[in-house]
Amino acid sequence: MELVPLRPPDSSLAPPPFGRVVTSAIDLSKCLDEKTLEAIDTALTQHGLLIFQGQRGLIPEMEWAFVSSLPWLDKEFSTSLKTSHVAWWQFAECPMVRRLGDAVDDTGEPLALLNRIGYEWHTDGGGASYLYCERAPHSPRRTTLFASGAAAYEALPADRRIEAERIMVHYSVRFVTGDTAAVDYNAGARMAPSGLRLAKACTERGPGHATGKGAHARPLVRVHPLTSRKVLWASPKNMDHLEIDGCALSVERSRETLEELMRYGTATQDTALVYEHRWNAGDVALMDNRHVLHSTTPYPNEHDDHGQQLMHHISVKARRPQPGWSGVGILRTRGDGCPR
Ligand SMILES: [Fe+2]
Numbered sequence: 001m002e003l004v005p006l007r008p009p010d011s012s013l014a015p016p017p018f019g020r021v022v023t024s025a026i027d028l029s030k031c032l033d034e035k036t037l038e039a040i041d042t043a044l045t046q047h048g049l050l051i052f053q054g055q056r057g058l059i060p061e062m063e064w065a066f067v068s069s070l071p072w073l074d075k076e077f078s079t080s081l082k083t084s085h086v087a088w089w090q091f092a093e094c095p096m097v098r099r100l101g102d103a104v105d106d107t108g109e110p111l112a113l114l115n116r117i118g119y120e121w122h123t124d125g126g127g128a129s130y131l132y133c134e135r136a137p138h139s140p141r142r143t144t145l146f147a148s149g150a151a152a153y154e155a156l157p158a159d160r161r162i163e164a165e166r167i168m169v170h171y172s173v174r175f176v177t178g179d180t181a182a183v184d185y186n187a188g189a190r191m192a193p194s195g196l197r198l199a200k201a202c203t204e205r206g207p208g209h210a211t212g213k214g215a216h217a218r219p220l221v222r223v224h225p226l227t228s229r230k231v232l233w234a235s236p237k238n239m240d241h242l243e244i245d246g247c248a249l250s251v252e253r254s255r256e257t258l259e260e261l262m263r264y265g266t267a268t269q270d271t272a273l274v275y276e277h278r279w280n281a282g283d284v285a286l287m288d289n290r291h292v293l294h295s296t297t298p299y300p301n302e303h304d305d306h307g308q309q310l311m312h313h314i315s316v317k318a319r320r321p322q323p324g325w326s327g328v329g330i331l332r333t334r335g336d337g338c339p340r
Contacts, residue, residue, distance in 0.1 A: 004020065005019075005020060018049060018148035022051065029057060040070070041071060044070070044287075045288060048291035049146050049288070053280070066130075067316055068096075070316075072128075074127070089113035098314070101309035103307060103310035112309075120181060121294070122238075123289040123292075129287050129289055130313065131284065133281055133309075135308060135309065136309050143276050144295070144296065148265065149233050153265070156264050165219075166332050168218070170240040171239060175189070175201035177205055187204040187206075194267065197258060220233065221330075227291070234262065276297075279309075289315075290322075
């Protein structure tokens with residue numbers, strides 16, 4: 001398969017150290033042979049992000065057939081997850097595919113879920129995500145940011161790597177609704193301009209979203225099960241607090257610490273490690289969520305082209321167990337007491 005490096009919108013910047021554009025003539029609307037699927041799988045694992053261009057007329061069943069044919073993904077689990085409660089922004093005929101963007105129908109009613117939360121670095125879990133741009137305005141260009149969690153870890157100074165490896169990230173819905181980011185925004189949640197911490201918590205909580213729901217902890221540094229690279233892996237919006245060497249930090253200290261650690265690999269103004277993808281109709285982005293973080297960008301809702309962006313989105317869980325990834329504990333313990 002032919003691949004070329006990603007090209008940043010600013011041509012003076014070097015290509016990011018991850019991701020590739022697939023230049024082979026691959027039509028994702030067709031049933032792909034095993035050899036092609038294997039080549040895609042290998043490239044995705046190695047580079048974390050693949051961009052396909054010029055795809056046309058993809059419909060949900062085709063898209064699901066493609067994504068779910070990647071061998072390391074758990075098709076059965078993801079199907080049951082996405083069909084248990086079908087929302088209006090999911091395709092009724094194939095609910096594993098969701099509509100995102102600001103697209104409206106002829107009467108002005110929304111066709112897709114619009115996330116206005118702005119910068120929001122996160123992963124969609126530990127599997128793969130797929131985005132297809134069915135249509136997008138020419139101006140202003142709609143964008144998504146991508147960063148390599150592996151490069152972000154490797155960009156840390158040595159002492160901060162050691163610190164990061166001692167951290168567990170506790171997640172909860174204490175500061176958000178427990179629903180999508182779009183619902184969180186409507187309930188008042190706001191991200192800091194960096195997208196690395198929650199600047200304002202939700203003021204409302206939807207029915208059935210108890211504060212204790214979904215509480216879990218994951219190490220901040222995980223090891224990719226196939227590449228063995230260490231990866232900085234976190235979703236700041238849903239962070240409750242950090243724990244270092246078994247001791248909980250305050251919420252504010254947790255947010256400051258996570259922001260400090262993640263900004264080496266995600267700060268757009270300071271680093272060439274972030275790739276900004278400007279969407280053209282027909283683009284497909286396929287990402288390995290064990291490697292790559294992504295972020296929305298602020299929505300230009302005052303523009304005349306309002307109603308023109310329509311994306312298809314799929315996220316699929318990985319098969320378990322994933323050696324070195326599932327259930328992994330912190331990588332390092334210092335054992336000299338609680339941090340202040
Ligand atoms: Fe996402």
